[in-house]
Amino acid sequence: MTPDDFDPLVPGPSALRTVDDHMRSAAEGLRRATAVAAPPLGRRPLGRGGRPGNDHPVLAFSRPRSRKRLVVVALAVALIAAVAVAVERPGTHLRPKPVTPPHLPPPQLYWQDGVGIGRANLDGTGEATLINRGAGITCGIRVDRNYVYWTDGNGAVDRAKRDGSGIDTRFIVTSGNGPPPSVNNPPGTGLSNTPPPKNSPACLAVDGAHVYWTSSEAIGRANLDGTGVEETFIPVQKSSVTGSTCGLAVDRTHIYWDNGATGTIGRANLDGTGAVQDFIVTGSAGPGPTGGSGPAATNVTHAMCGLLVDGAHIYWGAGTVPNMSPTDPTPPAPGPDGAIGRANLDGTGVDNNFITRVGVSLPIPCAEDGAFLYWASLDFTRGPTFDTIGRARLDATDVQPGYVTGPSPTRFEGPGCAIGR
Amino acid sequence: VRYTAPESAPTGSEPQQPYTAEGFDGFYRREYPAVVALAYALCGRPGVAEELAQDAFLTAHRKWEEVARYERPSAFVRRVVINAAVSHHRRLAAEARAVGRLIAGARPAPAVLEGGTAACWRLVRDLPPRQAQAIALFYLEDRSTDEIAEVMDCAEATVRVHLHRARTTLAQRLGALGDDDA
Numbered sequence: 001m002t003p004d005d006f007d008p009l010v011p012g013p014s015a016l017r018t019v020d021d022h023m024r025s026a027a028e029g030l031r032r033a034t035a036v037a038a039p040p041l042g043r044r045p046l047g048r049g050g051r052p053g054n055d056h057p058v059l060a061f062s063r064p065r066s067r068k069r070l071v072v073v074a075l076a077v078a079l080i081a082a083v084a085v086a087v088e089r090p091g092t093h094l095r096p097k098p099v100t101p102p103h104l105p106p107p108q109l110y111w112q113d114g115v116g117i118g119r120a121n122l123d124g125t126g127e128a129t130l131i132n133r134g135a136g137i138t139c140g141i142r143v144d145r146n147y148v149y150w151t152d153g154n155g156a157v158d159r160a161k162r163d164g165s166g167i168d169t170r171f172i173v174t175s176g177n178g179p180p181p182s183v184n185n186p187p188g189t190g191l192s193n194t195p196p197p198k199n200s201p202a203c204l205a206v207d208g209a210h211v212y213w214t215s216s217e218a219i220g221r222a223n224l225d226g227t228g229v230e231e232t233f234i235p236v237q238k239s240s241v242t243g244s245t246c247g248l249a250v251d252r253t254h255i256y257w258d259n260g261a262t263g264t265i266g267r268a269n270l271d272g273t274g275a276v277q278d279f280i281v282t283g284s285a286g287p288g289p290t291g292g293s294g295p296a297a298t299n300v301t302h303a304m305c306g307l308l309v310d311g312a313h314i315y316w317g318a319g320t321v322p323n324m325s326p327t328d329p330t331p332p333a334p335g336p337d338g339a340i341g342r343a344n345l346d347g348t349g350v351d352n353n354f355i356t357r358v359g360v361s362l363p364i365p366c367a368e369d370g371a372f373l374y375w376a377s378l379d380f381t382r383g384p385t386f387d388t389i390g391r392a393r394l395d396a397t398d399v400q401p402g403y404v405t406g407p408s409p410t411r412f413e414g415p416g417c418a419i420g421r
Numbered sequence: 422v423r424y425t426a427p428e429s430a431p432t433g434s435e436p437q438q439p440y441t442a443e444g445f446d447g448f449y450r451r452e453y454p455a456v457v458a459l460a461y462a463l464c465g466r467p468g469v470a471e472e473l474a475q476d477a478f479l480t481a482h483r484k485w486e487e488v489a490r491y492e493r494p495s496a497f498v499r500r501v502v503i504n505a506a507v508s509h510h511r512r513l514a515a516e517a518r519a520v521g522r523l524i525a526g527a528r529p530a531p532a533v534l535e536g537g538t539a540a541c542w543r544l545v546r547d548l549p550p551r552q553a554q555a556i557a558l559f560y561l562e563d564r565s566t567d568e569i570a571e572v573m574d575c576a577e578a579t580v581r582v583h584l585h586r587a588r589t590t591l592a593q594r595l596g597a598l599g600d601d602d603a
Contacts, residue, residue, distance in 0.1 A: 015592040022541050022595055023560040029538030030458050030561060034470070034531040038453035 107369055109404070110143055111376070111389065111417040117141065117150060120404070122369065122419070130164040140204035140213065141366075143420035149211060150416070151201040157213060157222075162420055172222045174231050176200035176215060199231060203248040203307075203416075205255065207270075212255060214248050219257055221272075234268050234275050246364075247307025247316060251345070258307050258316060265307065265316060267347075280347050284318035306364035306375065309345065310394065315373060316341050318352055319362035338362045340375060340392075355392045359401025363390065366417035370394075376417055377401065389417055445485050449478055452495050455562060456502055457531060462542050462557040463506035464515075467531035472515035477501040499558070499572045507550040544594050545587075552587035555580055 110119050110130070120127035130148070140151030147159050152169065155176035160167040176199035201213035201220065213220045214236065221233040236257055247258040250270070257266050259277055263284040268275035284304040300320035308315040319338020338361050342354035355363075360377040367374040372391045379388070389404040456477060461470035477498045481488050488494045505511040534542065545553050551573065558569045566584070570577040 015596065016588050019588050019591045019595060020560075022537075023545075023556065023591070026538045026541035027560040030462055030534065030542065031454075032532075033467075033534055033538075034454050034458035034461055036454055036457065036531055038450045 108420050109367065109374065109389070109417060110141055110148060110420060112141055112150070117148060119420075131160055131167060140202055141416035141418050142204045142206040142211075143418045144206050144208075148418075148420070149204055149206055151204055151213060153200060153202075155200045157201050157204065157211060159226075171226050172201070172211060172213075172229060174199055174201060174215070174220060174229065203246065205248045205250040207250045207252075210270075212248060212250060214246075214257060219248065219255065233272050234266075236266060236277070246303075246305035249307040249309045249314070251309045251311075254345075256307055256309060256314060258304050260304055263302070263304055265314065265343075280314070280343050280350060282316065282318060282341055282350065282352055284316075284341070284352065300361075303362060304341075305362060305378070306366055308365040308368055308373065310368055310370075312345060313342050313394075314345055315354070315365045315368075317362060317364045317375060319360070319378075321362060321378075336361065340365055340373070342396075355396045355399060357399050357401070358390055358392075359388075360390075367419040368394065369419050372398075374403070374417055374419070444489065445482060448481075448494055452498060453478070455495075456498055458561055459499060459557055460502050460506055461531055461534075462545065462561055463503060463553060465542065465546055466516070467533060469515045470531060473502050473505045473511075476505055476511070476515065493568075493571065496568070496572045499562075500574060503554045503557075503572065507554075541595075544591055547594075548587050548590060551575075552583045552590070555583035556587045556591070559584055 107122050108119050108126070109122055110117055112118075116129060116131040118127065119130040131150075140149075140157070142149045143162065146162065148162055148164075149157060149159050149171070152158050155174050156170055157172035157174075158167065158169045159171040199215045199217065199220075201215055203214040205212040206224070209224055211222050211224060211226075212233070215231070217235065218232040219234040219236055220229065220231045222229045234255070234257075236259060246260050247256075247265075249256045253270065254267050255270060256279070258264070259266055262278070263282045264278040265280040265282065266275065266277045267279035282304055284302050300322050302318070303321045304316050304318045306315075306317040317338060318341050320336070337356065337358055339353040339358065340355035340363055341350070341352040343350040355373070358375065358377070360379045362378040363375040364378055365373055365375045371393060373394055374389055374391045377388045377390055388402045390399070390401040391403040392399040453474065457470050457474045460473040460477075461467055464470055464473060480501050481494065481498045488497050491497055505515070533539075545556050547553075548556065554573055555569055558564045558572055559566075564572070566580045567577050570580045573580065
């Protein structure tokens with residue numbers, strides 16, 4: 001039945017007749033319950049000086065506009081005025097103490113350096129080494145309101161307060177906990193002779209309830225207090241470059257990860273259900289060629305790394321990694337500049353080249369501050385190094401490849417960065 | 422504008438002569454229980470329903486010289502009450518006054534609905550506001566769609582759409598209720 005066909009006098013299908021029966025019964029019940037007489041006339045006597053209109057029963061629930069009421073209102077206004085004057089007068093005991101606004105530090109950028117974790121204001125001032133031990137070179141660093149979290153490359157997620165105190169190097173311990181890698185270099189970049197343990201947490205994501213991490217086989221999860229560790233919360237596909245998923249992000253409804261082996265981005269509900277491995281297909285995976293010429297154009301592997309979500313989009317890094325010779329230590333020629341891709345949160349609108357001219361062959365988006373997107377720059381000019389952090393506006397304008405440049409190649413030593421607000 | 426047609430013949434349950442300032446009392450006594458019921462259906466609380474009805478009649482009283490000339494003053498007072506029932510601020514004010522009366526020891530006159538009747542009207546209140554208004558006017562007051570359109574200040578076709586959608590939704594939800602009960 002369409003709305004135009006609706007005739008209140010025609011009962012219609014049985015389901016609608018049921019509605020009619022129920023509603024007529026309910027209407028009768030309501031009519032019986034409210035079969036009350038109107039408040040009688042003249043119930044409220046005239047006040048002294050009151051106007052005849054106030055005697056009406058319609059006003060029975062309303063206050064009469066009597067002279068007494070006006071006096072009460074006038075006294076109340078006078079009292080409020082007196083209090084206001086007293087509060088404003090210096091020296092009076094009613095004057096409230098000035099309220100000190102809570103100390104809110106400016107947004108700060110956190111990164112992994114050769115020692116631990118560094119931090120600076122977004123304008124470049126206030127640079128300091130926040131934590132001088134324990135940070136493995138992975139993509140795992142996240143900051144929430146109270147803590148800095150990082151993966152140590154040794155099977156654990158560590159945590160410290162945002163001022164650097166209260167370091168807990170065994171905040172979350174997984175089955176990947178074991179002896180540290182013999183050479184502490186980025187996994188998959190050709191410098192790591194001994195990779196981290198199989199299930200060692202790599203990338204991190206934090207929301208208001210859980211800490212999530214990637215390992216070589218799955219996404220793990222634990223409660224924000226470190227309890228309830230689930231190492232195989234969501235199974236994933238290995239990355240062809242890093243050996244484990246190289247990007248992890250979470251928003252209010254979903255968790256996202258990159259599948260570097262297939263160039264796809266997976267998504268699942270926050271409770272782990274509804275996992276889809278190819279939610280977004282970027283095509284950034286597998287061997288070259290790149291479309292250019294020369295050895296650098298062919299002797300590369302397409303890679304994607306880094307994942308970031310804001311309120312409307314998901315971002316990932318795409319580019320190339322030169323294939324390194326196991327016998328020749330000479331750094332291979334880097335491939336062409338990579339790009340940062342973007343898609344809508346519903347998986348539509350895939351743009352593999354949303355931000356270009358990033359200055360490196362593999363940008364790894366790691367943080368956003370509501371205006372800018374930041375990326376760690378995996379550069380192969382002198383071999384694989386993380387020398388700079390670049391940024392661009394979220395609309396892909398104002399691209400600044402070397403927004404933060406280290407005084408030495410060891411300043412940035414990992415693809416992880418985060419912004420603490 | 423749609424209320425004011427004093428030269429046309431009154432219809433429905435309205436008296437044959439237009440209300441006058443002296444006729445407000447009769448109008449008030451006759452319409453009060455139905456307006457309280459309508460407010461109760463849309464807000465779900467007897468004390469608040471009384472307050473909303475009082476507000477509506479107070480508005481009618483203040484404009485009585487004009488309202489009395491309307492073809493259907495009852496439609497006016499109902500429009501006021503259905504708008505008040507979905508107005509957040511007016512509901513809050515009515516609830517505050519109802520609470521004040523309760524504290525003062527005054528109990529609401531309407532009985533508290535229970536059982537299937539209460540559940541049924543709860544389903545109606547879960548509908549979008551305009552659909553709930555149309556359903557309440559249709560079933561509670563047995564009004565025709567053109568009368569409902571006059572109260573709701575919309576086209577009759579719109580009322581039919583509201584009723585159609587509301588009945589379809591209620592059919593689904595009442596079915597779910599039946600399943601749950603089983």
